[in-house]
Amino acid sequence: MMSRARRNPSFGQSAAAAQGRQVFPVALYASLLAAVLALVQPAALRAVESACATLQVLPLRAQGLLSGRVARAADDAEVQRIDGAMRAVDALRARRLAAARRRPAGVPLGFVGWSVPVQSRGVERGRAGASELRLALPRSALPAGTAPWVTVGDVLIGFLAPRDEAADGEDAAACVRLLHAAERGVLPRRVPAWIAADDGPLPVVVEPASSIDAHPLRCVLPADPYRAATIGAGEPEVMTSGLVDDPLGPLPRGLRIGKLRVEGYRDAAGHVVPVGLFVEPASPPASIHSVVLWVPGERAAGPAPVSRPLADGTLFTARSSRLPVASSVRVRWFVTTEVLADAWLREGAALVHGERLVGVLATAGLGYGVVAPFGQPGRSWPVTLLPGDGGPPIDRTARALRREGTNVVLALDGPAPGARQGLAFTGASIPDVPAGLFLGAYVASDTADGPVLDIDHVTPEDESALAIFRHAEREGEAR
């Protein structure tokens, strides 16, 4: 071969080129680079991927037509018979109503609370999350004299955004600017507060922290800088102080803002020398399901405070077939809608059984989807816990750790709930997964890595009553 290559140099070159292609496959490297780009900018190739997936599931669709089970409309009586999801959702709605009617101690008697669900969230701002909540209520529906401060339970979360006459139409949704909202060129809303320290309250002003800080809010202008410098590493509550002559408007006294977080250096004796005093909000934006607006009056008729979870969207009855998969969750469902017209399904949409969440679409397209059951490891969920001791609902976020059979284990953000048993629901509404869908009974426990929830998420045996949900406000979006 060597002698042949010596006689014919071009043969040697082409053989070397072929060998080079084998060692350095340029096409493979180029496609890997394209895959990295698709990962960073998923929107760029989503249409191509969706078209390929739609083609690739054609045999599965044909198989589903032959073997899938047709869904029946899940009427109330059927759902009542199948499981207790509806009763659980009723209990949550009642408890939410009761919580909304509970008046924090500092709120003046001339106001009555309206519980308004959050419709969508503004742009995420780093670790702090969204800085704006858009409510399911037009700004024009708010009566004159509505208080600017907005609460969740006894927690101050932010202030009603002033109406922008130029930009907002007649039906513009009311917006809440959260306490950490900071906009270039606009003075942030500073909140007079006090830190409930062991040796008495320490007055401070709470304002948005900078984007590089570890916490969304910081305390400035302490009334007693010496005490602020010796406050240590505890986690006392930070609450509104309700200054009578607050130049930015009156604010009730005693509303919780969050827990103090002291950033600093620890000296040899173990004492913390503070560099900054920060506040971790008591209600993170991702977990807020509904807020309370305070309107003047004694018994004002507000909007319907808590609607049924599936009220504001479209349900597509589904034909389902079970797919075996090798992942730890072990099962997927291939679902198709009965009609194709206007049945664009989206990834992340909820598959429901009555008012129980079964799973979400991991892959979706025109009239089809592959559903992963609730509890995919690594996915974060806003959850609402209804404590077994009769307390108010607790809104949190949680990350799925694993699913074993019907048992889903979630790592809970924040402290464990006081009541170790109760019912769990989907929390703050996310696109195509409404708030308030029943997940199952939970048992909370503490581990070295923080509190965890064990949810008994029973997969319905009767797969014939499954339906796919699509939110009303997303129906007009481009595909």
Add this chain to the structure above:
Amino acid sequence: MIGWFLWFFLAPYLFLVEGLLAGALPFRIDLAAAVCLLAALFVRTGAVPGFLLCAALGRALLEDGDTAVHFLSMGIPVAVLLPARLAFVERSWTIQVLCAAFLALTMGPVASFFAELSRQPVDVAAAGSWSAVLVTALLAPAAAGALRILPPFGLFAERRA
């Protein structure tokens, strides 16, 4: 062309078979590793990207993570192994077992790295254990051998002098 057509539509079924076997057997036969082994050692170099892309599309339909994550988790280990074709002309069972062990060790961490980068949930917990690596190292070459005699895969085979 018929090979591409068949492989494009059959790829999801390969992973459904993997799921069926995982439910029936006490251990998991990682057919994604078998596909990667085929791509690394037996498929024509020019056909490797398309071959892996079809597999990634099929896998993304049934498992967590989008196509890009699956393509990268399969494509990067294969790109590392491709030069081994020059060194190991014979491709004996020993070489195949070593390559399968490498694939079992690397595919999971690569997938979890890119999934974390793009904030996608990907379940790699089961694939990371040493017993899973051992099972894949032993069974993936056998699975790859079985796949090689099936119709679509034979059409992608490297023609050797």
